[in-house]
Amino acid sequence: MKTTSVPTSSAEFNQFRDTYSEGIEKSLSFSGQSHDFYIRIKSDYLLRQMAPLFKPEAPLQVLDIGCGHGLSHGYLLEKAGTNIALFGIDPAESVIEVAQQNNPQVKYKANDGNTIPFADNSFDFVQAVCVMHHVPPEQWMHFMQEAKRVLKPGGKLLIFEHNPYNPLTLYIVKTCPLDENAVLLNDRTLKHLYRDSGFSDIKQEFIIFFPIDKPLFRYLENYLKFLPLGAQYVVHAQKD
Numbered sequence: 001m002k003t004t005s006v007p008t009s010s011a012e013f014n015q016f017r018d019t020y021s022e023g024i025e026k027s028l029s030f031s032g033q034s035h036d037f038y039i040r041i042k043s044d045y046l047l048r049q050m051a052p053l054f055k056p057e058a059p060l061q062v063l064d065i066g067c068g069h070g071l072s073h074g075y076l077l078e079k080a081g082t083n084i085a086l087f088g089i090d091p092a093e094s095v096i097e098v099a100q101q102n103n104p105q106v107k108y109k110a111n112d113g114n115t116i117p118f119a120d121n122s123f124d125f126v127q128a129v130c131v132m133h134h135v136p137p138e139q140w141m142h143f144m145q146e147a148k149r150v151l152k153p154g155g156k157l158l159i160f161e162h163n164p165y166n167p168l169t170l171y172i173v174k175t176c177p178l179d180e181n182a183v184l185l186n187d188r189t190l191k192h193l194y195r196d197s198g199f200s201d202i203k204q205e206f207i208i209f210f211p212i213d214k215p216l217f218r219y220l221e222n223y224l225k226f227l228p229l230g231a232q233y234v235v236h237a238q239k240d
Helices: 022-029 035-053 073-083 093-100 137-150 167-175 188-198 215-221
Strands: 060-065 083-088 107-110 121-131 149-160 199-205 232-238
Touching: 035 060, 035 073, 035 121, 035 199, 035 232, 060 073, 060 093, 073 215, 083 093, 093 107, 093 188, 107 215, 121 137, 137 149, 137 188, 149 188, 188 199, 188 232
Parallel strands: 060 083, 060 121, 083 107, 121 149
Antiparallel strands: 149 232, 199 232
16 A cells, blocks of 8 residues: 555646546456446435435535546436535546536536635535545645535535455555555544544444445445445544
């Protein structure tokens, strides 16, 4: 596992503007499932976490940090409808352009990768889907503090990350061009970052044990989520 810092400039990610999906699909090909399968699993998880926060008087304000091409956004909006207002940010300007073309109903912004371009207490729900391993470790705490800053009191921060103890995950990261400079962090490290940032009600689960697109296997995974064997894990917590 690499231990070098990760560049945060947009140039690293802009180069994958037109080849991102192809590179991901190639890395995942041995699993027998497409990238869309993994997007749907995480999107369904996100929707389950958002649902208790839905309010009839106004849509939930949702920010996706490091949204990339916004591949999950159409699915999220299709399922959640008017219950959410979705915003996305990413340091790669050319990638944001593609995301905006594909999802005109989402509000996107390019940013510098260090400062979230929104005011304090702007969002009910903030998500970062497999983003932090692209952030230099010395900036992880700043990343958490920025996410907390733009959350409203009572809002939730949810982060998906690769499980560095899963050998298949390590293989995918090693063979994916986008992850060339990735620095993986384990669930304990991420939970410590949440605690040190002042979040409360911290919860963590492992996900994606079976690359099989059948409801039975999604059901079975509910009983395995405490085992550190899933391909990825998720940590979420609340801002007081």
